[in-house]
Amino acid sequence: MAESEEKQPTKTTPPPRRRRNLKIDHDVEVPEPGYAWMPRTLEWGVRVKPGAKGMTMQGLNVGIYGEIPDRWDEQTRMPRGAYPMAGIPPIGFALREKREVWADNAADLYEEAIQRRWIPASDIPWNTLEPLPDDVEAAMCQLCTELSQAANVEFETIGYWLQHMSYGYHEVKLFLASNMFDAGRHHEAFRKRALANGGGLGIESKGEINRMILESKGGWSETSLLLHLLRGLFIQTIYRYGERFAHNPAEKVMFARALQDKARHTAYGLQHLRYAVTHKQDKALVFQQLLNIGERVFARELQEPVVLEPLAVIFGGGIEGAKAGMREVHHMMGDFVRSYLASTDWIGVHRGRAFPKGLSRYLEA
Amino acid sequence: MPVFPSIEWFDTVRTAANETPEFRALGSNETNFGVKVGDQLIRLDFYAFECVSVAEIDEDGLLDVDFYLEMEPERWQSFIQHIQSNGVADAQHTFNTLDLNEPGGILRSHDPYRRNNFFRYHLTIQKFFDSAAAVETTY
Numbered sequence: 435m436a437e438s439e440e441k442q443p444t445k446t447t448p449p450p451r452r453r454r455n456l457k458i459d460h461d462v463e464v465p466e467p468g469y470a471w472m473p474r475t476l477e478w479g480v481r482v483k484p485g486a487k488g489m490t491m492q493g494l495n496v497g498i499y500g501e502i503p504d505r506w507d508e509q510t511r512m513p514r515g516a517y518p519m520a521g522i523p524p525i526g527f528a529l530r531e532k533r534e535v536w537a538d539n540a541a542d543l544y545e546e547a548i549q550r551r552w553i554p555a556s557d558i559p560w561n562t563l564e565p566l567p568d569d570v571e572a573a574m575c576q577l578c579t580e581l582s583q584a585a586n587v588e589f590e591t592i593g594y595w596l597q598h599m600s601y602g603y604h605e606v607k608l609f610l611a612s613n614m615f616d617a618g619r620h621h622e623a624f625r626k627r628a629l630a631n632g633g634g635l636g637i638e639s640k641g642e643i644n645r646m647i648l649e650s651k652g653g654w655s656e657t658s659l660l661l662h663l664l665r666g667l668f669i670q671t672i673y674r675y676g677e678r679f680a681h682n683p684a685e686k687v688m689f690a691r692a693l694q695d696k697a698r699h700t701a702y703g704l705q706h707l708r709y710a711v712t713h714k715q716d717k718a719l720v721f722q723q724l725l726n727i728g729e730r731v732f733a734r735e736l737q738e739p740v741v742l743e744p745l746a747v748i749f750g751g752g753i754e755g756a757k758a759g760m761r762e763v764h765h766m767m768g769d770f771v772r773s774y775l776a777s778t779d780w781i782g783v784h785r786g787r788a789f790p791k792g793l794s795r796y797l798e799a
Numbered sequence: 800m801p802v803f804p805s806i807e808w809f810d811t812v813r814t815a816a817n818e819t820p821e822f823r824a825l826g827s828n829e830t831n832f833g834v835k836v837g838d839q840l841i842r843l844d845f846y847a848f849e850c851v852s853v854a855e856i857d858e859d860g861l862l863d864v865d866f867y868l869e870m871e872p873e874r875w876q877s878f879i880q881h882i883q884s885n886g887v888a889d890a891q892h893t894f895n896t897l898d899l900n901e902p903g904g905i906l907r908s909h910d911p912y913r914r915n916n917f918f919r920y921h922l923t924i925q926k927f928f929d930s931a932a933a934v935e936t937t938y
Contacts (some may be wrong), residue, residue, distance in 0.1 A: 486847035487827045542829070546919070550826030670918065678899045686890055690922055693895070704912050754867035776911040 436724035465676075474517040487549070491605060492541040504532045506602025514602050527600040533713035535654055541605040543698055547612035550698075554623040562683040570681070573747035576636035578628040580741050584669055585620035587644045589662055592617070595654050608703055616695040623688050629686075639740045642731050649693045652724075655710040659721055660728050662703025664779060668732075670696040671770040672745070675762075679748055704777060711782040719723045721783045727787075733792030742767075761799075766799035800935045802835040808936060809843065809853040816850055817929035825923045829918040832924070833860070833867030835907075836875045840867075843922065843927075848922040850927060865916040866908035872900070875938050879931055887929045894928075895921055898932055925930060 454487065477498045485493055495502075499515040506514075509524035529535055530622055537543075592614045599607055628635050650657040673696055676689035711717045736742060742763050743756075749766075750759025769795050778785050801808035816822045830872045831844045833856065842864055861867055870878065881892050890896065895916075898904045908914030915926070 486825070513890065546827060550828075632911065648909050674918070678896045680890060682889070686893075691892070693918055694920070695921060700915055701912070701919065703913070773911065780826055793896045 445534035447560045455478070461478065461748045462775050473547050476515060476517055477748065479763040482548065487545060492545070495541070499575065502532065502536075503602060506530045506532075506600040508602065509599070511601055513746065514604060521731070528598040528652055529595075530602070533655075535603050535606045535706070536709050537606065537609075537702050538709070539701055539705050541602075542747075543702055543775060544609040545607065547609070547616060547695070547698060550694060553743045554619060554626060554688070555753070558626075558687050559628075559631060559683050559693065563685075564682060565632060566681055567752055569747055569753045570751065571631060573632035574631075574681070574685075575628045576740060576744040577635040577748065578624040579638060581669065581672065582621050582624035582628065583641075583644070584636045584665065585617040585624065587647055588617035589614040589621070589649075590663060591647050591657060592601075594648075595657060601656070605700055606706075613699050615700065616699065620692050627685065627688060637740055637743075639735060639738045642727075642735050644719050646728060646731055653718070655707065656720070656724055658703050658706055659724060661782075662699055663707060664728050664732055664774070666696065666700055666726070666769050667774050667777060669701055671766060671773065674769075675745070675749070676795065681704075684763060704781060707781040707783075718783050721781075722785075722788065725778070725783065726788050729793060730790050733790050736792070764799035767796035771796045803876070803938055804834065804839050804841055805853055806840045806841070806853055806886050807839055808934070809834075811853075811934050812927065812931050813843075813850045813853055815933060816927045818925045819926070819930055821924070822930065823928060828920040828923050830865050830920050831863075832917070835861075835867050835869040841870055845923065845927075847916050850912075862909065865910075865913035866906060868905050869907055870905050871898075872938075874901075879936060881930060882932050883934075883936070886932050888925060891927045 440510055441675035442485045480497060482489065482494050482496060482501065502511045502514070507530065508518065509527060510519075510522040511525065592610050596607060596610055601607070643660075647657065647665065648661050650660055670693065671694040673689050677686060677693060680686035680689060707721070712720065745766070746759035746763050747753060748759065775785060775789070801811050815867075828909045829845050831842060834843065840858070842854045842856045842860060843850055878892060878897075880910060882888055894905065896908045904927045906917055907913070917931050
């Protein structure tokens with residue numbers, strides 16, 4: 435087709451928009467610009483340069499922009515370092531203390547989440563899935579149903595808390611936004627696996643620990659304790675074993691990628707919880723009390739067959755091997771419990787004799 | 800021809816990895832870790848999108864790294880030879896799988912937060928060792 439013909443408008447092509455004729459605006463009164471906003475800055479002349487990782491959020495923390503107060507009294511959406519405006523109705527953030535949200539690694543973790551992102555639709559080699567025996571496929575689908583729903587709880591929980599965090603700590607808000615997106619990605623990936631190989635969704639557990647996390651309203655730190663530490667490390671351990679026992683490259687990549695994300699969430703949780711414990715005198719005691727309840731609910735829920743049984747079938751290669759598979763499940767739980775107890779120690783919360791038998795029994799594995 | 804394990808060998812792999820687009824495409828990272836081959840100890844530092852340095856360390860140096868990977872010399876040799884014959888580590892030779900398969904595991908650390916860095920970057924670390932596929936090696 436000739437070039438001149440290509441440019442002919444068709445019936446379905448709208449005519450090009452025309453510039454307004456400025457002549458017709460002569461009668462409109464335009465106020466003389468005052469530019470009063472122009473000198474309103476607390477620090478000018480800032481020239482941040484990109485480093486080896488590029489232009490990062492942490493790199494922007496220079497001069498007054500890097501001053502992170504212990505308490506953020508501003509009750510508006512004013513960004514940290516911006517010029518304050520009078521007369522803005524308060525929003526009413528509940529979390530205004532640094533110790534309630536902070537982790538020194540938050541800005542770097544956010545950058546890492548963005549730079550190490552992946553796409554389940556195209557990064558997982560879905561075409562490598564091959565038919566599995568019915569019992570193994572059923573177990574895999576059941577596991578993926580649980581993992582997908584746990585990820586769903588994660589992003590809904592963080593979504594609730596984000597709006598309560600003041601703008602003085604934007605690094606944390608940014609990281610948690612990426613944590614939500616990661617959780618959305620995990621929900622997506624595991625749902626896709628359940629529906630991609632001849633199986634289907636299974637059942638969701640009664641969800642006592644899910645409810646506990648979702649309905650935890652005492653504070654963000656308390657929620658993070660349950661979400662990132664107790665349940666988060668459990669999910670991270672399952673991802674590790676998922677990578678080890680993958681049946682095909684698709685599952686291998688799915689669990690390997692998800693593991694990196696989950697470890698990032700753990701990194702925030704550990705740093706934040708340690709910060710909270712070291713900046714508030716009775717926080718360790720509060721966490722002890724909360725874990726006394728949370729661990730027991732968690733241990734009780736493990737008695738439900740919808741997580742450990744399917745794992746035993748996967749590890750054992752089918753129902754026939756499930757007994758041997760259950761021994762591997764005990765190893766997995768042992769790894770989880772050791773990692774969990776080392777982490778509670780690291781944040782300054784020592785479990786000792788309060789740790790429930792329902793979990794400590796796995797230490798023998 | 801570089802000898803495994805030696806600074807020369809790890810430096811050669813480092814150059815190969817840093818020049819591999821797939822290695823950089825895995826994203827930024829910030830970790831340091833040890834590789835323990837029998838009595839020999841090598842420290843690797845990763846920053847941003849590359850491996851920035853390799854150095855020989857002693858046992859005390861293990862206290863300064865996030866974590867270290869330990870296998871007997873024969874196991875390391877078999878691991879490297881597998882990569883060189885296969886092109887990349889297959890499903891049974893990822894570090895995570897080796898850690899779960901080997902009695903006692905291969906991943907060690909004195910600090911749970913720093914140990915977690917292995918899981919944050921395990922695909923980058925894996926890809927680094929995959930770069931050994933093209934490095935002619937003697938043992």
